[in-house]
Amino acid sequence: MENNLKALRAERGWSQAALGERLNISRQSVNAIETGRYDPSLPLAFRIARLFGQPIERIFDDGAGDVAGEEAAP
Amino acid sequence: MTAGELTQKQVKKGYMARMMGASLGYLGAVFGAAFVIDSDGPVNAITIALAIVPGVFILLMMRALWRYIREVDEVARHDYTRAMMGGLFVTVALSGSWGLVELFHHNLPRVPIFWVFPVFFLTFGLISCLRFKRFA
Numbered sequence A: 001m002e003n004n005l006k007a008l009r010a011e012r013g014w015s016q017a018a019l020g021e022r023l024n025i026s027r028q029s030v031n032a033i034e035t036g037r038y039d040p041s042l043p044l045a046f047r048i049a050r051l052f053g054q055p056i057e058r059i060f061d062d063g064a065g066d067v068a069g070e071e072a073a074p
Numbered sequence B: 001m002t003a004g005e006l007t008q009k010q011v012k013k014g015y016m017a018r019m020m021g022a023s024l025g026y027l028g029a030v031f032g033a034a035f036v037i038d039s040d041g042p043v044n045a046i047t048i049a050l051a052i053v054p055g056v057f058i059l060l061m062m063r064a065l066w067r068y069i070r071e072v073d074e075v076a077r078h079d080y081t082r083a084m085m086g087g088l089f090v091t092v093a094l095s096g097s098w099g100l101v102e103l104f105h106h107n108l109p110r111v112p113i114f115w116v117f118p119v120f121f122l123t124f125g126l127i128s129c130l131r132f133k134r135f136a
Helices: A005-012 A016-023 A027-034 A042-052 A067-072 B008-036 B045-071 B074-104 B113-135
Strands: none
Touching (some): A016 A027, A016 A042, B045 B074, B074 B113
């Protein structure tokens, strides 16, 4: 799963360690999520989304497209 | 982070303290038992009790690891669980394979079961280190 965590973090000028402290996860764990090596659980994804004030789907992309939009399309 | 929840630094610090304490106790108990017990001498309740003492520290190490796995963040928990599975597979494969060799060849030297624990922790540690090397 792809994500734009690195860009969001850079916008705020936070280091991986600083983001890790805000989420209570290690710097290595932030790195693993940013590089797509680990997909976070829903609770952690919600924490990340709340921290950046954005919906989860704007941070994480599973590559399946907008399911709701597809259903609405004729 | 909720009130009362440990930070990752606190979790690691607690784990290191518990694991170091148990490891030093294990080493002391193993060398102490080796010094006191005459392996060719008579077996009695005291020698058996002394030989069991290192096992208590093994249990303490396992408890420290179990607590760490429960408290650490989910990414590290995922990696450590995989490393433990790797260590378990290697240990089971080695001991199971050599056990069969011993079973079918009575004249071969017997490898003491004692080695199961160090082999598990060694492989678990090596696999864990790969994670930190790749993502440090």
